[in-house]
Amino acid sequence: MTAKPFAVSFAVSLAAFMEILDTTITNVALTHIAGDLSASMEESTWILTSYLVTNAIILPVSGWCSERFGRKRYFIGCIVGFTIASFLCGIATSLPALLFFRSLQGIAGGGLQPSQQAIIKDSFPVEKLGSAFAVVGLVNVCAPVIGPALGGCITDALSWRWIFFINVPVGILAAVLVKKLVPSEGDTPVKLSLDYMGFSFLAVGIGALQVALDTAEQHDWFADAGITALFSISFISMTLTILWLLRQEHPIVNLRLFAIPRFTIACVMMFFTGMLVNVSVMLLPQLVQKYYGYDATTAGMILVPGGLVMLVLLPLTGKLLKKVKPGYLIVFGMFISAVGMWVSRGITLYSDSFYFAGMRILQILGTPFLFVSLLAVAFSRIPAAESNHASALISLMKNLGGSFGISLMTSYLTHHQQIEQAYLVSQLTPDHVGYVLGLNQYAGVMQQAHVPSLLSAGALTHGVLLQIYQALQMQAGILAFVDTFQLLAGLFLGLTVLAVLLSVKTHT
Incomplete structure (x- = not known):
């Protein structure tokens, strides 16, 4: 095999890697961003949500966009848009501005993963598809893993703004390589009219679902009327989407x-x-x-x-x-x-x-x-x-x-921390050997650390119980x-x- 398919794979994977990386690289920087932009931690989580929502809406229609504009042209447009949006995120001076630019970043990034997979798949002969999909897997698996580590290093060494600025040179390089290496033969744009109704149903359904999943834990899931409404809207919209798209000759998403x-x-x-x-x-x-x-x-x-x-x-x-x-x-x-x-x-x-x-x-x-x-x-x-x-x-x-x-595992984690804590508390009885030994051990440590004459019996007991409760919370969490x-x-x-x-x- 010539080196051409692998060169194409590297070019398109560089762009997809950059986009997938951005889904996790900001996680460790939320505290820094919130402090710098005078926002609460709950408000800062919308930095993740705004990106995920717009990204999820564009993902399923990216196949239609590739046909409508030509796959190579659409892919390069997504790279350029993502790169510009990344720079704007880096210079944002307020939370609303950052959320807007993150939304643009998600829109542009939504077409990168699917286009990368399709280009790589079509660049390799059938007998070499294993190697092609290994490249795709490399991007999809390694980017989320590297994201938190890279984000932590950049944030600690420079500032949170550089987790966005770093996309600029990568995006420029990726656009140049794709322009040069990805063939344009057979990639002719097809004149397709936009199915506004189908896209509207899909956008509302996926958007409501993504917001609900991202915020459900904070609002106790279906105990909150707003979360229940979002899931209901998503279910109705997705049902209408399926019924509508299956009746279209050229659907914006091919559910067939x-x-x-x-x-x-x-x-x-x-x-x-x-x-x-x-x-x-x-x-x-x-x-x-x-x-x-x-x-x-x-x-x-x-x-x-x-x-x-x-x-x-x-x-x-x-x-x-x-x-x-x-x-x-x-x-x-x-x-x-x-x-x-x-x-x-x-x-x-x-x-x-x-x-x-x-x-x-x-x-x-x-x-x-x-x-x-x-x-x-x-x-x-x-x-x-x-x-x-x-x-x-x-x-x-x-x-x-x-x-x-x-979303589900976060809720399960929170719920089970309460269950484990309740179980451990039930073991703190005078007839439990471990509890008695713990009391004596903590009391001994505290007596050695303080002047006995200045430490009353009541203060000692309170201090010992506080230490045990803190240890219990830690154990329950683990x-x-x-x-x-x-x-x-x-x-x-x-x-x-x-x-x-x-x-x-x-x-x-």
Whole structure:
């Protein structure tokens, strides 16, 4: 094979990597942004939400945009728009301005992932698609992992504005490379009229869903009338979207692709793979920062060894697809993901960074087998003319999986912290040996640290109970994280069984 397909892959992946990176790189900088722009932490979370909402709305229609404007032209336009929006985010002087520019960034970025996948898929011959999808998987898996670590380093060393400014030179380079390397032959724009009704239904449905998922935990889900209304609006709008689009000759989103069993199966599995990647990226740094005293940079660095493992495994997975059926690799990936989540049972108060880094490697070990194999299954029955639409749908499923996963797991984590705390409190009784030993130990430490004559019995008792309660809260919090990892382990074990059944049924 000539080097041309890989050169094309590098060019388009550089742009997609930049966009996916921006979904996680801002997470660790929210505190700094809120302080600099005189905003509350709750207000600053809209920096994430504004991007995710507009990005999610554009994702499914990016296939139509590629046809309407020409895929290469549309892709370069998205890169330029994303780069300009990134610069404007960096110079924003108020929260409303930053939210507006982040929305523009999301609109421009929505077309990058699907276009990247479609261009790479069409650049490689059929027998080399494993290598092509390994490149796609590399971007989709490594970018979210690197984001928090890179964001922490940039924020600590420079300022939060540089997490946006860094996109400018990358965007310029990507646009130049795509202009030069991606062929234009056969990429003729098609005169298509915009389906305003279909787009309106879709935009309202996905937008309301994304806002609801991003804010549900803060407002106690369906206990809040606003969240209930958002989910209701989303359900009605998405139902109308489906009914409308299936009646159109040239729909803005080709839902008829879901009539292809392998594509539908791959999309469902990709939903959960997106959940795995995004939730695990969120949970582990949050755990070590909250209960082990890690700063943002150190917490992000724990994810790096897992990313390095990805660099090795993704090309290997691409080669394995030539010899092993993708269905078997999907089963293996699901099972290893379940095992990686299950080993969290070993977390203790004394776990160190080496343990967490090793746990992270196990958590992410199955992901390359999932991404590459699922893309191979998804595109195995897709005509070349539908590559753009198929890429848009599978990218949407991956992103929605991440949004659902983060929202649901955050709620589960909060709820189980209360459950674990209630259980531990129930053990604090005079007849419980551990409680009595803890009382005596803390009392001894406090008596050594203070002048006994100045420390009254009441103050000593109060101080001891306060120490025990703080230790209890910490233990309950860690156990809640373990519970959440165990839930994910059970989920992916169930998906392993489902993958076995589907693999046998579809002979993939």
